[in-house]
Amino acid sequence: MSDTGPSVPLSVPVMGEHERDYVLDCIENGWVTSGDYIARFERAVATRVGSPFAISCASGTAAIHVALRLAGVGPGDEVLVPALTFIATVNPVAYLGAHPVFMDCDDYMNIDVEKVASFLSAECERTADGVIDRATGRRVAAVLPVHVFGSPCRMDELLRVAGEWDVPVVEDAAESLGSSWTAGPLAGRHTGTVGLLGALSFNGNKIITTGGGGMILTADEHLAQRALHLVTQAKADEIRYVHDEVGYNYRLSNVSAALGAAQMETLDARISAKAANHARYAERLAGIDGIELLGVPDGTQPNYWFYSALVDPAGFGMDREALMSSLAAKGIQTRPVWYLNHRQAPYANERAYRVERARWFWERVLNLPCTHTLAQHDIERICDAIESARV
């Protein structure tokens, strides 16, 4: 393979000896599709996050798709989703024939709980058929918050608001494996385990990876059984190929689960390294006018998955795009935050509710290299490069 990548990439997978050993074990024993690593990986994740049930699947997107279906989302429904998130949060809403309603974000880029509450009380009414959005006549079937870049949402308040309206909450915890709350009613609980269902991702850029993969979390045994049924083609009789509903080929392979089982052994070390690197970035960037590292919400212990620098063009003398180009010229890979979903081509005609703060972040966020193996001298070099880019 040619080596044409940046000298400091944004986020790369890191594999160790156990990853190789466990995958070789699958290959040597022929258990590449099904096998024992699946249950082992699921147990490791379930134990770590305190989820009674965990069902692995082919991707985080697949996990969200199945979780939304199990929460009761169907054709013609609405789901409240963040405008500021990866589009994979939103696409499963469309797969189900439902419509996203885009919500604004708070100071940590997570869904704005006050605006969710105000949308429900100002725009919706309770009827015998559920909560109806008066403007569209559609049923609000779920809220889908995202723990953006690993920082836990204000879930206790969101659960209270959604609970008042009897609207289920599905957590997109794709980016937040290992993140938890340390204060308030959810102290000691992990992201992805406090809604009706949660979804994790093990895509290559995540804190641990299976190459590609995801997991559905739930405390409800019936939903867990239904999730397993749906991700394995909804087999009513496995031997005779009888299927009782439309299912999916969404199961994670044993080879991928073998990678996951090995990666889980290093999760805590990864989080510690990422926390220390976040602190060092914050310290260095605090000395540069016009640049600030986004902090973490009070009362939470995030996994520090991504580091977001906020570039104030007036204070820094250069905008985010120019800084990104300047760093790229020095071999340092950075990325802006996602394009806002209510402006994405497939969703441009969907409803957006008072999206304001998300636009502010969209203009300023520059995500910095964050792989847990980042060396101290790399962080110093990146911060030096940011400092010297100023005009």
Ligand SMILES: Cc1ncc(COP(=O)(O)O)c(C=O)c1O
């Ligand atoms: C917030 C968010 N949601 C959903 C996904 C989808 O996960 P996957 O790529 O495993 O399908 C990702 C990551 O890719 C993500 O960052």
